[in-house]
Amino acid sequence: MSALLAAVVATTGCDVTNPGNILDENLNREDAFQALVNGMAGDFSLGLNGANSGAVRFAVLFGEIWAGTSGEADLFAARGILPTDRPDYNNWTNNAHAARWVAEDGIRRMRETGGAVESSALMAEARLWAGFSNRLLGDIHCEAVFDNGPAMPRSAYYERAEEHFTEAIGVGMSSGASDLTYAGYGGRASVRLILGDLSGAVADAGQVPTDFAWYAEFNDVAQGGRQTNAVWHETHPRRNVTVGLTWFRDYYVETGDPRVPSQDANRAGGDGISPLVSVEKYPDGTSDVPLTKGSEMRLIEAEALIRGGQWQQGLDMINAARAEIGVPAWEAMSVEDAFEALILERGIDMWLEARRGGEFYRLNQLSQFFPGGYTPADDTIIQRMIDNVKATLPAVMADAVLRQNRATCWGFSEVMRATNPNLGG
Amino acid sequence: MSWTDVYRRVFSAQALRTLLKVCAAVLVLLALPARGAAQTGTVTGQVTDATTGRGLVGAQVFLVGTQIGSLAGGEGRYLILGAPPGTHQVQVMLLGYPTETQEVTIQVDQASVADFALTPRAIDLDEIVVTGTAGAVGRREVGNSISAINAEDVRGRAIKTMxxxxxxxxxxxxxxxxxxxxxxxxxxxxxxxxxxxxxxxxxxxxxxxxxxxxxxxxxxxxxxxxxxxxxxxxxxxxxxxxxxxxxxxxxxxxxxxxxxxxxxxxxxxxxxxxxxxxxTGLQQGVTVWDAxxxxxxxxxPVQWGPHGRPSEAWFNTHGPESEGIFLDQWLxxxxxxxxxxxxxxxxxxxxxxxxxxxxxxxxxxxxxxxxxxxxxxxxxxxxxxxxxxxxxxxxxxxxxxxxxxxxxxxxxxxxxxxxxxxxxxxxxxxxxxxxxxxxxxxxxxxxxxxxxxxxxxxxxxxxxxxxxxxxxxxxxxxxxxxxxxxxxxxxxxxxxxxxxxxxxxxxxxxxxxxxxxxxxxxxxxxxxxxxxxxxxxxxxxxxxxxxxxxxxxxxxxxxxxxxxxxxxxxxxxxxxxxxxxxxxxxxxxxxxxxxxxxxxxxxxxxxxxxxxxxxxxxxxxxxxxxxxxxxxxxxxxxxxxxxxxxxxxxxxxxxxxxxxxxxxxxxxxxxxxxxxxxxxxxxxxxxxxxxxxxxxxxxxxxxxxxxxLDPTLGFQxxxxxxxxxxxxxxxxxxxxxxxxxxxxxxxxxxxxxxxxxxxxxxxxxxxxxxxxxxxxxxxxxxxxSYFDFQVTNPDEIAEPVYAEDPDPRFGRRVFIGPxxxxxxxxxxxxxxxxxxxxxxxxxxxxxxxVMFSRTAEANTQRGTWPACFDIQQKMAAGNLSDVTALQRSRCKERPDRGSLTTNxxxxxxxxxxxxxxxxxxxxxxxxxxxxxxxxxxxxxxxxxxxxxxxxxxxxxxxxxxxxxxxxxxxxxxxxxxxxxxxx
Missing domain, CATH: 2.40.170.20 (TonB-dependent receptor, beta-barrel domain)
Structure with a gap:
């Protein structure tokens, strides 16, 4: 009987291998590294602005778009609430965390094989994805956590990003990949600015040409729409959010600034009341999202002038760039006015690029201009959205207290807290 | 897709061609003349219910140890043709009745009679079952519950699908x-x-x-x-x-x-x-057609509505903003x-x-x-x-x-x-x-x-x-x-x-x-x-x-x-x-x-x-x-x-x-x-x-x-x-x-x-x-199980008070039901x-x-849920003197999902x-x-x-x-x- 059993079991092939997926051990080889790095890029895009990302709600939170829908998630964000204790909101930040791990684990895997890959353009690119992933997490979260470890100050994300960008610059230069090098400088400039290293930020910014840009790529071929530009998707096929009632719509109507295009659909959005105005900065689902740009570097340089006592020169620099685009100059009578113009200009330049969280973080520490900290009550963009919405949909925004107590960063999701013993899980 | 396309698609199936060949072979066999009849006799009789005398249509009657048998027809009468001469056991089987056997002596060109009067049994221990057993066994041997549904059980019902x-x-x-x-x-x-x-x-x-x-x-x-x-x-x-x-x-x-x-x-x-x-069970050479x-x-029906509420309101009504919810025009x-x-x-x-x-x-x-x-x-x-x-x-x-x-x-x-x-x-x-x-x-x-x-x-x-x-x-x-x-x-x-x-x-x-x-x-x-x-x-x-x-x-x-x-x-x-x-x-x-x-x-x-x-x-x-x-x-x-x-x-x-x-x-x-x-x-x-x-x-x-899994470890x-x-x-x-x-x-x-x-x-x-x-x-x-907000004072004219779960992780998300x-x-x-x-x-x-109604939730948010029309008007006017806590919970602009997860x-x-x-x-x-x-x-x-x-x-x-x-x-x-x- 036992022989019969063995024969039956043996011949029926309990050793069945199913095709399609890739065994983990098969990635420990050099010819798999290109796919590994491509995957880092794909996972980063997913975490930044792909399906189930927090990009849309984050944009609503900071007044970049308005939630013209009945969707509860968007309306929470519109009120300035990020309810991380709601199980159905668990997923929005998880992809960004996974993207960081994928990049850093990939770097580890590549380093462990040794050889030429350490100084290759592939490694430089991997470092960029690790850097931008950490920066994204710093822009999103109120605290930092790495690999199931303890909570750390938010700045840890930016510091880690800075390290990765430094490596990217070094490897990029040695491998002759100029684009990767510029992206490394641009990324490092942005995080140095956030960390308060203005001179370091300016030094890095000076290395980046004005016409340079590095993007998170989106496409319409990745399965499940994982890399379809979510901000486009929510204002075009789905009509769940709208540029209507925002400062950006008012500004565009006033100036026609090509950096913040939007289009009135002449109908209501998903809630039946809010005017549906679509985002045209991303004209379709394949629109890439800039991660660092030369124009942002010029604004860093302008900021250095404004903060360094030469506010008029800084403002002139900004207005010169505006004149080239064909939009009116900002007017300022004081350093405070000039800095306000700078904030708005940065908001325009980085509209819907998921950067406002980091902006709030660094401005909140800029005691030179905001001795009591920078809050949503100080933010022109958020205040304009609230005022417009109150005038149009008074019942929705009746609670004025939220104007002062809006969230500006995300706590850890419920699944992170439940699975990390260091966070009480 | 046109009917031609459908026809072409169907009849291009390889499986269908194979099946048709099989059916053709079977039909050829059916067309063959039957074997020449040996010298045989017949068995006839009637199968009745012993308690009522009614004939039992559909009873299987057969010669034990052979494939020779018949089904009882009108009034329970049966006829078995082609029975070999000699002494045989004639057995009758019918669901709901015990199996019975009689001995008959069959002679060439003569009809032997065997009548059966069966006493019904609600439980038939001789019923043969095969599921869960190693082979066919009688129900009496089976130590677990087994349910059987026979074709006769469902004949009187409206059946469209399995x-x-x-x-x-x-x-x-x-x-x-x-x-x-x-x-x-x-x-x-x-x-x-x-x-x-x-x-x-x-x-x-x-x-x-x-x-x-x-x-x-x-x-x-x-x-x-x-x-x-x-x-x-x-x-x-x-x-x-x-x-x-x-x-x-x-x-x-x-x-x-x-x-x-x-x-x-x-x-x-x-x-x-x-x-x-x-x-199985039919007479030799007989084909029974059923159509x-x-x-x-x-x-x-548009008059259909949940118990206790105006039924027509569900499918044929106007909301407070004179919006029609006319499903009936589509039906x-x-x-x-x-x-x-x-x-x-x-x-x-x-x-x-x-x-x-x-x-x-x-x-x-x-x-x-x-x-x-x-x-x-x-x-x-x-x-x-x-x-x-x-x-x-x-x-x-x-x-x-x-x-x-x-x-x-x-x-x-x-x-x-x-x-x-x-x-x-x-x-x-x-x-x-x-x-x-x-x-x-x-x-x-x-x-x-x-x-x-x-x-x-x-x-x-x-x-x-x-x-x-x-x-x-x-x-x-x-x-x-x-x-x-x-x-x-x-x-x-x-x-x-x-x-x-x-x-x-x-x-x-x-x-x-x-x-x-x-x-x-x-x-x-x-x-x-x-x-x-x-x-x-x-x-x-x-x-x-x-x-x-x-x-x-x-x-x-x-x-x-x-x-x-x-x-x-x-x-x-x-x-x-x-x-x-x-x-x-x-x-x-x-x-x-x-x-x-x-x-x-x-x-x-x-x-x-x-x-x-x-x-x-x-x-x-x-x-x-x-x-x-x-x-x-x-x-x-x-x-x-x-x-x-x-x-x-x-x-x-x-x-x-x-x-x-x-x-x-x-x-x-x-x-x-x-x-x-x-x-x-x-x-x-x-x-x-x-x-x-x-x-x-x-x-x-x-x-x-x-x-x-912690997403910070990559695998989500x-x-x-x-x-x-x-x-x-x-x-x-x-x-x-x-x-x-x-x-x-x-x-x-x-x-x-x-x-x-x-x-x-x-x-x-x-x-x-x-x-x-x-x-x-x-x-x-x-x-x-559903866990969500539950109102503890549903009938009070007051704001809702919510239950708290003893586990702080759940907070107000308490057990509502399975x-x-x-x-x-x-x-x-x-x-x-x-x-x-x-x-x-x-x-x-x-x-x-219990079940959550997303239909009720989304419609309530838009003021288009009939059961909340009047309540929402009162709430908008600030007239809450007769609006209960549960109604407020269900009909407010952002209704509590727990209150919409109902019995x-x-x-x-x-x-x-x-x-x-x-x-x-x-x-x-x-x-x-x-x-x-x-x-x-x-x-x-x-x-x-x-x-x-x-x-x-x-x-x-x-x-x-x-x-x-x-x-x-x-x-x-x-x-x-x-x-x-x-x-």
């Missing part, structure tokens, strides 16, 4: 209808749910061949991330409904691990075995038609059953929602010698379902209609009908069964089977449509093939008063599942698209294979034909087990005691059997669950990438369900009362629990660990009575009751696992007047469950039917019988459910333990008229 055959037919068997779309299929549960992550559906066998027991899967569901098209129908069809109910002779249902041990890994959800008809024609109409009467024809007979050693059926079912929506199908079957058996039988059964079916977009999608039809102007189409709801969803479903089952019985003691059976299920789901959004202006075409191909190899041998021996029955065998199931999805978008212009039409094309392919193999041994000892002890063991291996996991063993132990055979037992309790059973069976993990894998992705257009997919677990093994069951079966008062009682207790060990989602423990217990009571039984009048009344209470005992380190949305598995609560019913009862009544007229009714109650208990009158068998004198020439049948389905319901309907829930794209009502069509009423004739 779901209807099974619904309200057996205690513990729960058929969960999901909506009223033509072509939709129900979900089946036996004794509740006992797995968080694996399928809870039972195994299904057809004539001993394992068949696919899942559903036809549309996109947005299933194991693939897939490619998402604009929308989904929200419903899905069931391959079980590919079986023509007219082909079914009998269904056996075994319910728990105590009974399903011999089926091993996979069987913890129970087993349903369907036996189709054959030509059925049904014409009917489906309808969703129509759906035409239903069915035509079936079968032939069965016997010619020498060959028996056959051939059938065909065509069914057309128009839904109640005016545009396109319909289902059309045809089914053919060819069953043959051949006995080349007295020791050998060879059976060959084939089924082929083809269905086309035209769906419309529905469910909670922005493009859903019900969503846009019921939301009035505050929707996605600005009241141009007909725009949704531009989206087109078509399913083409093919199902082929083929099996060969070899039986060899060289002696009465030794029997061997081998079965080879092949089950092929295929669906092509096409989702078209035309160029220029309002939702996807550039157009889109999605094509999802799903195919599953299951190969069965089954061998078993049984040796019987008697040692004094002890009968032994030793069995052994093995079975192999090789299952291959293939998904191929294509998505094509951005067309150049208006056209009849294919996947090649779009400028952007994506494709996903998945091929998954699972092999399960097992070996079993079983010993049955019978003492004095009244006490039976059974011990068995099954050993299984499965390709989905982790690499560190070996074979799995499942033991079984049961006993039955026919105590009514004892002298001390009161004669009034004519038949009583006590039974107890213990056993184990399992459920395997999914194809890839054990392995750590990355998935290939596309990044940077045209470039390959990899992304973490599954963390894996090398120690992964199956879930193991252990069950103990005890009960009894009893018949009394000349068979007027039959009682079947069972108590069961199941514990599922090593339950696969999805332990959430969850990792399956065998760390859970889940209990299920309940009782099942079946009471069949015949309060009135006379020659000309009979009234049968049946009651069925089943309870099921599950409880999560242990989930490892964490005591709660989220299943989906607000549905959790949590220790101390039923598996799959997702699945915990109490089912059925009531059936059949009144027979004279020999010809029967009136029957069947009702079903399901209770103990979903319901009673529904499933079937009301009248059958009239024309007297022989009135039957037209050429026919042997003619019956008229009028039936109504879902005539009325009683419920307090707050949403649209408690039997309406999304099944497409939802986790299998969730139920949410979300803009779907409720079950419809149907009225049928049928003619059933034999010739």
């Amino acid at each position: 779901d209807d055959v099974l619904a309200a037919s057996a205690t513990g068997l729960d058929i969960l209808y999901t909506g009223g779309d033509a072509g939709s299929g129900a979900t089946i549960r036996i004794r509740g749910v006992n797995s968080i992550t694996q399928e809870n559906e039972p195994l299904i066998y057809v004539d001993g061949i394992r068949v696919y027991s899942g559903h036809y899967i549309p996109p947005k569901s299933g194991p693939l991330p897939g490619l998402t098209t604009a929308s989904t129908p929200g419903q899905r069809s069931s391959p079980l409904n590919d079986i023509n109910p007219e082909d079914v002779a009998r269904v056996e249902v075994i319910k728990g691990a105590a009974a399903t041990t011999l089926y091993g890994t996979e069987a913890a959800g129970g087993v349903i075995q369907i036996f189709t008809k054959s030509g 059925k024609i049904t014409q009917g109409v489906s309808h969703l 129509d009467y759906g035409y239903f038609q069915e035509y079936s024809l079968s032939a069965r007979g016997r010619r020498d050693e060959l028996t056959y059953f051939l059938s065909g059926r065509w069914l057309g079912d128009e839904g109640v929506f005016p545009s396109d929602q319909q289902s059309r199908e045809w089914t053919v079957r060819a069953n043959t058996s051949f006995a080349p010698s007295s020791a050998i039988t060879i059976g060959f059964n084939n089924h082929l079916s083809r269905r086309r379902v035209d769906w419309i977009a529905n469910g909670g999608e922005a493009e859903g039809f019900m969503l846009n209609v019921l939301r009035g102007g505050r929707d996605y189409t600005e009241d141009q709801d007909e725009l949704v009908l531009e989206l087109d969803f078509d399913d083409y479903q093919t199902h082929w089952i083929s099996g060969i069964d070899f039986g060899y019985q060289p002696t009465t003691a030794l029997e061997m059976r081998a079965a080879l089977g092949f089950d092929y299920v295929e669906q092509e789901h096409i989702a078209d959004t035309p160029f220029g449509s309002w939702f996807v202006p550039r157009g889109e075409r999605g094509l999802a191909g799903f195919r599953t093939e299951t190969k069965t190899i089954d061998f078993r041998t049984t040796y019987r021996a008697d040692v004094g008063r002890i009968a032994t029955n030793t069995s052994a065998g093995f079975a192999v199931f090789d299952n291959l599942v293939r998904h191929t999805h294509g998505l094509s978008t951005t067309f150049a212009g208006p056209q009849e698209p294919t996947l090649t039409s779009g400028a952007v094309r994506q494709v996903v392919e998945n091929r998954l294979r699972e092999v399960n193999a097992g070996f079993f041994v079983q010993e049955v000892l019978g003492f004095a034909d009244r006490v039976y002890l059974t011990a068995g063991l099954r050993v299984d291996g499965n390709s989905a087990f982790g690499s560190d996991f070996g074979l799995q063993t499942y033991p079984k132990l049961s006993g039955s005691y026919v105590i009514s055979d004892e002298a001390f037992w009161p004669a009034a309790l004519e038949v009583t059997k006590l039974r107890v059973a213990f056993g184990e069976s399992g459920k395997a993990p999914g194809f890839f669950d054990a392995e750590r894998v990355w998935s290939p992705i596309q990044t940077k257009t045209g470039q390959p990438g990899v992304s973490p997919q599954n963390l894996g677990n090398a120690a992964l093994g199956p879930e193991r369900t252990r069950e103990i069951e005890a009960g009894f079966e009893m018949s009394a008062w000349d068979g007027r009362v039959g009682l079947d009682f069972s108590y069961y207790y199941q514990r599922t060990l090593d339950a696969l629990v999805p332990v959430a 989602g969850s990792q399956l660990l065998n760390i859970g423990t889940i209990d299920n217990k309940g009782i099942e009571v079946g009471l069949d009575t015949e309060p009135v039984r006379t020659r000309d009048l009979s009234w049968q009344l049946g009651l069925g009751l089943s309870t099921n209470r599950s409880e999560v005992i242990d989930l490892g380190e964490d005591d709660a696992v989220q299943i989906g949305g607000r549905i959790w598995a949590r220790e101390g609560y039923p598996l799959a 997702v699945f019913p915990e109490l089912n009862w059925t009531v059936s009544s059949a009144l027979r007047i004279g020999d010809n007229l029967q009136i029957s009714a069947r009702g079903e109650f399901k209770g103990g469950q 979903a208990d319901f009673f529904r009158l499933r079937s009301l039917a009248l059958s009239y068998d024309l007297p022989q004198s009135m039957v037209p020439g050429g026919l042997s019988s003619l019956a008229l049948h009028v039936a109504a389905t879902n005539l009325f319901k009683i419920t307090d459910y707050w949403g649209l309907d408690p039997e309406t829930w999304n099944t497409a794209g939802e986790p299998q333990l969730t139920r949410n009502e979300n803009y779907l069509l409720p079950p419809v009423q149907r009225f049928d008229f049928s003619l059933r004739m034999s010739f």
Whole structure:
């Protein structure tokens, strides 16, 4: 009987291998590294602005778009609430965390094989994805956590990003990949600015040409729409959010600034009341999202002038760039006015690029201009959205207290807290 | 797609050509002249009910040890031709009556008479059962509960699908209808749910061949991330409904691990075995033709509304902003038609059953929602010698379902209609009908069964089977449509093939008063599942698209294979034909087990005691059997669950990438369900009362629990660990009575009751696992329960006060109720007047469950939910003097979801039917019988459910333990008229 059993079991092939997926051990080889790095890029895009990302709600939170829908998630964000204790909101930040791990684990895997890959353009690119992933997490979260470890100050994300960008610059230069090098400088400039290293930020910014840009790529071929530009998707096929009632719509109507295009659909959005105005900065689902740009570097340089006592020169620099685009100059009578113009200009330049969280973080520490900290009550963009919405949909925004107590960063999701013993899980 | 295209597609199927060849061969055999008749005699007589004197039509009468027999016809009279001369035993068998035998002496060219007067028994211990046993055994030997549904049991009911055959037919068997779309299929549960992550559906066998027991899967569901098209129908069809109910002779249902041990890994959800008809029992050379024609109409009455509320408000009313919610303008009467024809007979050693059926079912929506199908079957058996039988059964079916977009999608039809102007189409709801969803479903089952019985003691059976299920789901959004202006075409191909190899041998021996029955065998199931999805978008212009039409094309392919193999041994000892002890063991291996996991063993132990055979037992309790059973069976993990894998992705257009997919677990093994069951079966008062009682207790060990993963470690989602423990217990009571039984009048009344209470005992380190949305598995609560806000002062004129959960992680999310019913009862009544007229009714109650109504929530947010109209006006005006806390909670602008998760208990009158068998004198020439049948389905319901309907829930794209009502069509009423004739 036992022989019969063995024969039956043996011949029926309990050793069945199913095709399609890739065994983990098969990635420990050099010819798999290109796919590994491509995957880092794909996972980063997913975490930044792909399906189930927090990009849309984050944009609503900071007044970049308005939630013209009945969707509860968007309306929470519109009120300035990020309810991380709601199980159905668990997923929005998880992809960004996974993207960081994928990049850093990939770097580890590549380093462990040794050889030429350490100084290759592939490694430089991997470092960029690790850097931008950490920066994204710093822009999103109120605290930092790495690999199931303890909570750390938010700045840890930016510091880690800075390290990765430094490596990217070094490897990029040695491998002759100029684009990767510029992206490394641009990324490092942005995080140095956030960390308060203005001179370091300016030094890095000076290395980046004005016409340079590095993007998170989106496409319409990745399965499940994982890399379809979510901000486009929510204002075009789905009509769940709208540029209507925002400062950006008012500004565009006033100036026609090509950096913040939007289009009135002449109908209501998903809630039946809010005017549906679509985002045209991303004209379709394949629109890439800039991660660092030369124009942002010029604004860093302008900021250095404004903060360094030469506010008029800084403002002139900004207005010169505006004149080239064909939009009116900002007017300022004081350093405070000039800095306000700078904030708005940065908001325009980085509209819907998921950067406002980091902006709030660094401005909140800029005691030179905001001795009591920078809050949503100080933010022109958020205040304009609230005022417009109150005038149009008074019942929705009746609670004025939220104007002062809006969230500006995300706590850890419920699944992170439940699975990390260091966070009480 | 035109009819020509459909015809061409159907008749291009290789399987159909093969089947037609087989049918042609059979028909040639039928055309052959019968063998020259040897010198024989005849046996004739009448089979009657001993208590009423009525003739028993359909009784099988045959010569023991031969294939020679006949069926009793009108008035119970039978005639057996071609009987060999000599002394023979004539045996009569009929469900509900004990088997009886008489000795007759047959002489050449003479008629021998043998009349039988049978005393009815509500419980027939001589009934032969095969499911869950190693071979065919009498019910008296079986220590576990087994339910049998015979064709005669359902003849008087309104039956369209196999779901209807099974619904309200057996205690513990729960058929969960999901909506009223033509072509939709129900979900089946036996004794509740006992797995968080694996399928809870039972195994299904057809004539001993394992068949696919899942559903036809549309996109947005299933194991693939897939490619998402604009929308989904929200419903899905069931391959079980590919079986023509007219082909079914009998269904056996075994319910728990105590009974399903011999089926091993996979069987913890129970087993349903369907036996189709054959030509057995007919006279030599006779072919009996049966035909059925049904014409009917489906309808969703606009006067239908939840209990206690103005019914017309649901579908025909104006909201406070003068918005119409006119669903009724979209509803129509759906035409239903069915035509079936079968032939069965016997010619020498060959028996056959051939059938065909065509069914057309128009839904109640005016545009396109319909289902059309045809089914053919060819069953043959051949006995080349007295020791050998060879059976060959084939089924082929083809269905086309035209769906419309529905469910909670922005493009859903019900969503846009019921939301009035505050929707996605600005009241141009007909725009949704531009989206087109078509399913083409093919199902082929083929099996060969070899039986060899060289002696009465030794029997061997081998079965080879092949089950092929295929669906092509096409989702078209035309160029220029309002939702996807550039157009889109999605094509999802799903195919599953299951190969069965089954061998078993049984040796019987008697040692004094002890009968032994030793069995052994093995079975192999090789299952291959293939998904191929294509998505094509951005067309150049208006056209009849294919996947090649779009400028952007994506494709996903998945091929998954699972092999399960097992070996079993079983010993049955019978003492004095009244006490039976059974011990068995099954050993299984499965390709989905982790690499560190070996074979799995499942033991079984049961006993039955026919105590009514004892002298001390009161004669009034004519038949009583006590039974107890213990056993184990399992459920395997999914194809890839054990392995750590990355998935290939596309990044940077045209470039390959990899992304973490599954963390894996090398120690992964199956879930193991252990069950103990005890009960009894009893018949009394000349068979007027039959009682079947069972108590069961199941514990599922090593339950696969999805332990959430920290996303900071890269692999998201969850990792399956065998760390859970889940209990299920309940009782099942079946009471069949015949309060009135006379020659000309009979009234049968049946009651069925089943309870099921599950409880999560242990989930490892964490005591709660989220299943989906607000549905959790949590220790101390039923598996799959809603947790959400609950108002503690519902009737107070005050602001709502919410309950608090003692666990701070849950806060105000307290237990509201289980997702699945915990109490089912059925009531059936059949009144027979004279020999010809029967009136029957069947009702079903399901209770103990709650369900969330997304329809109510979304409509309330828009001020378009009729039950909240008045309340919302009062709230807007600040007039709350008579608005209760619960009303405020339900009708405020952002209603509390917990308050919209309400009691979903319901009673529904499933079937009301009248059958009239024309007297022989009135039957037209050429026919042997003619019956008229009028039936109504879902005539009325009683419920307090707050949403649209408690039997309406999304099944497409939802986790299998969730139920949410979300803009779907409720079950419809149907009225049928049928003619059933034999010739």
